[in-house]
Structure formats: C-alpha cells, structure tokens
Amino acid sequence: xxxxxxxxxxxxxxxxxxxxxxxxxxxxxxxxxxxxxxxxxxxxxxxxxxxxxxxxxxxxxxxxxxxxxxxxxxxxxxxxxxxxxxxxxxxxxxxxxxxxxxxxxxxxxxxxxxxxxxxxxxxxxxxxxxxxxxxxxxxxxxxxxxxxxxxxxxxxxxxxxxxxxxxxxxxxxxxxxxxxxxxxxxxxxxxxxxxxxxxxxxxxxxxxxxxxxxxxxxxxxxxxxxxxxxxxxxxxxxxxxxxxxxxxxxxxxxxxxxxxxxxxxxxxxxxxxxxxxxxxxxxxxxxxxxxxxxxxxxxxxxxxxxxxxxxxxxxxxxxxxxxxxxxxxx
Numbered sequence: 001x002x003x004x005x006x007x008x009x010x011x012x013x014x015x016x017x018x019x020x021x022x023x024x025x026x027x028x029x030x031x032x033x034x035x036x037x038x039x040x041x042x043x044x045x046x047x048x049x050x051x052x053x054x055x056x057x058x059x060x061x062x063x064x065x066x067x068x069x070x071x072x073x074x075x076x077x078x079x080x081x082x083x084x085x086x087x088x089x090x091x092x093x094x095x096x097x098x099x100x101x102x103x104x105x106x107x108x109x110x111x112x113x114x115x116x117x118x119x120x121x122x123x124x125x126x127x128x129x130x131x132x133x134x135x136x137x138x139x140x141x142x143x144x145x146x147x148x149x150x151x152x153x154x155x156x157x158x159x160x161x162x163x164x165x166x167x168x169x170x171x172x173x174x175x176x177x178x179x180x181x182x183x184x185x186x187x188x189x190x191x192x193x194x195x196x197x198x199x200x201x202x203x204x205x206x207x208x209x210x211x212x213x214x215x216x217x218x219x220x221x222x223x224x225x226x227x228x229x230x231x232x233x234x235x236x237x238x239x240x241x242x243x244x245x246x247x248x249x250x251x252x253x254x255x256x257x258x259x260x261x262x263x264x265x266x267x268x269x270x271x272x273x274x275x276x277x278x279x280x281x282x283x284x285x286x287x288x289x290x291x292x293x294x295x296x297x298x299x300x301x302x303x304x305x306x307x308x309x310x311x312x313x314x315x316x317x318x319x320x321x322x323x324x325x326x327x328x329x330x
Contacts, residue, residue: 024125025315027217031224032311036231043222051219052283053185055124058208058215060189061201063142067190068197070140081263082144085277086151089252090116094159096248101240103300109160110289110296114305115248116152117281120145120186121223124216125314126275126321130268135322137268146186148276150178153285157292172291183284220314227311241300245280245308249317253278257325267325274321279313280305 034041094112097103103111123145130137193201256277260270282305289296 024128024213024217024220028220028224028227028311028314031221031226032228033224035225035228041225043218043225048219048222051215051222053181054215055212055219056120056181056185057189058212059120059124059142059145060186061193061204061208062189062212063140063145064190064193065196065198065201066139067143067194070138075140075143078263078265079143079147081259082147082273083151085256085259085273086116086148087155089255089277090152090155090159092252093248094156096244101244105163106160106293106296107300109156109163110293110298111244111301111304112159113153113156113289114282114285114301115252115280115309116155117150117285118145118148118152118276119279119281119305119310119313120283121216121219122279122310122313122318123272123276124212125220126272126318128213128216129318130271130322135268135271137266137272141269141272142186143190144273144276146183146190149183149186149281149284152281153288156285156289160293160296223310227307231307241304242308245304246312249278249280249309249313250320253317253321254324257321257328261325261328267322267329270325270329271318271322274325275313275318278309278317278321280309282306282310 031041090112093115094108097108097111098105101108123141127137127141253274256274257270259277260273261267263273265273282302285305286298286302289301290298
C-alpha cells in the first residue's frame, strides 16, 4: 500500500523509526518524564552504584583488549595531541566563566575543571550511537577516556590556588583524583584487557560486551530521574550559565573533531574525541573539587554539567559532532 506521500507502509514505518531518537536516549527521556510527572519510580542507590561500576570497567576492558593489537608506543602523537586538548579546554572555559560571565574565581575554576574533564556515560552513549549506525571508529578510543579524566581537574585546581591562594590537602586530593573508583576501574580494565588479549577475553565477552547497551539503558533511566531533579536549579542558574552549558560543548566539540582529524582519526574516531571534549564530568570532578575548592558552589557545576550539558549532548550534541567531523573530513 502506498501512502499519499509516495511511501509504502513499510517505508513509512522505517522513515518514522529513523526520526525517533536512539533507544538509549528514549530510556533517558523516560526517566526524565517520570520525574517531571512525579512518578514514584526510583532506582535503588546500590543498583545505580553497581551499574556505574560495570560501565567503567566494561569500557576499560574493551579498550584494553583493542590496545593489545595497537601498542601505546605507536599512538604517541595521538596521546600527546589529546593531552594538549585536555589541558587547553579548562583554560578556555575558565576565561569565558571569569571574564565573560564574571563569576568568582572559585566557581570559575570549579566549573572549568568539570568541563575540562570528561563524562564516561556520554562517551558510552556515543559509541552506542555510532555502532547502531555501522559507523567505524578506532577501537582503542577508551584509552583517551582515561587520559582526559585528570588534566581538567588539575588545571581547575591550579587556577583556583594560583588566583586565590589557600591551603589544600594535596595528599587527600591526589588520592581522590588518581585513586578514585573511576580512574581505578578505567585504568585497571585497560590493563586487564591488554594483558588478556582477544583470545582470553572471549569468555567474558557475553557479560562485558553483549550486555553493555542493556546496562547503559538502565543507567540512563536513572540519569533521566537525576536530571529531572536538577531542572529547578537549571531554571534558576541564569541566562549566562545556560548559554555556557550549551555553547561551550558545541565549541569544544568542534575543536575536538578538528583535532581528531588532524591527529589521523577516522570521522567516527573524531566524533568520539569531539564528544569527549564536549562532555563534562559529574562523577570524578565533583569529588575532587569538593576537597580542593570547598568555597565553590557545587550547585552551579552540577546544574551546568548534569542538568544542561549531559542531556544536550546525548540528544542533540552527538549527531551534531558527527556531522561536524564528517564535514571537516570533506
């Protein structure tokens, strides 16, 4: 049967399906809608913690397995370029926050640290988005998740201390930054995956690869509930912070796509690097900033990173960064 538009019924259904967001995004929107409608839907805290631990370890393991076929020594130029991007991003964010937004130094440094670091969950959604469309990318991109986790936090702390001198418990801070569960699981997973290689990892593949998207969907349901609780703060954050939380990811995403292509990544790999550059940490950075910059207002950082940037990236940002990468690639 042919519709008035000229499509057959099967083509019409396929066209409608193509217009829908990725199923992972729909899980996020379900959680958001449940919260806004004041449903009693809740994800137990212990389950949320377990899902987060699984995602971190799975990303590390998959990256380590692929790294076994791509020795890190051969990736020296890419690692150096990604590190440079990781140190430049928080400096640029701080300049915008301090001299355009005129926020206090502690708040500017704290927010810049969040946007200099990365969101593992946003990266996971981006890899799922690419996989669902058959878009190839470098299989060792998880290496750069671990690499980019720390520089932004360090730069944010350094800016706060340099411009507003004070005492900080460096030992405790170093423990939080370098031995926090996110870094331990990512680096530990990379090491285990690298040591095991594809053959020995094969028995674990059903758990850490086949179930990955299902676990991520459950995690995004909880993220929707969390963001729903943040929307009130987002409305009170002011026009500048709202503009910053959308505009800076777009600018950083474009810079990440350009850097990725310049470093020799495929458009898919450049999309992932762009997504990392555009994302903001809401797990590792808040813990570190709470210790290092206690005078900063954490509501501003979390509202921007989790309440605005995270939903923007997984609904609009990832397809946009891929389009930018493809366009830059010519």
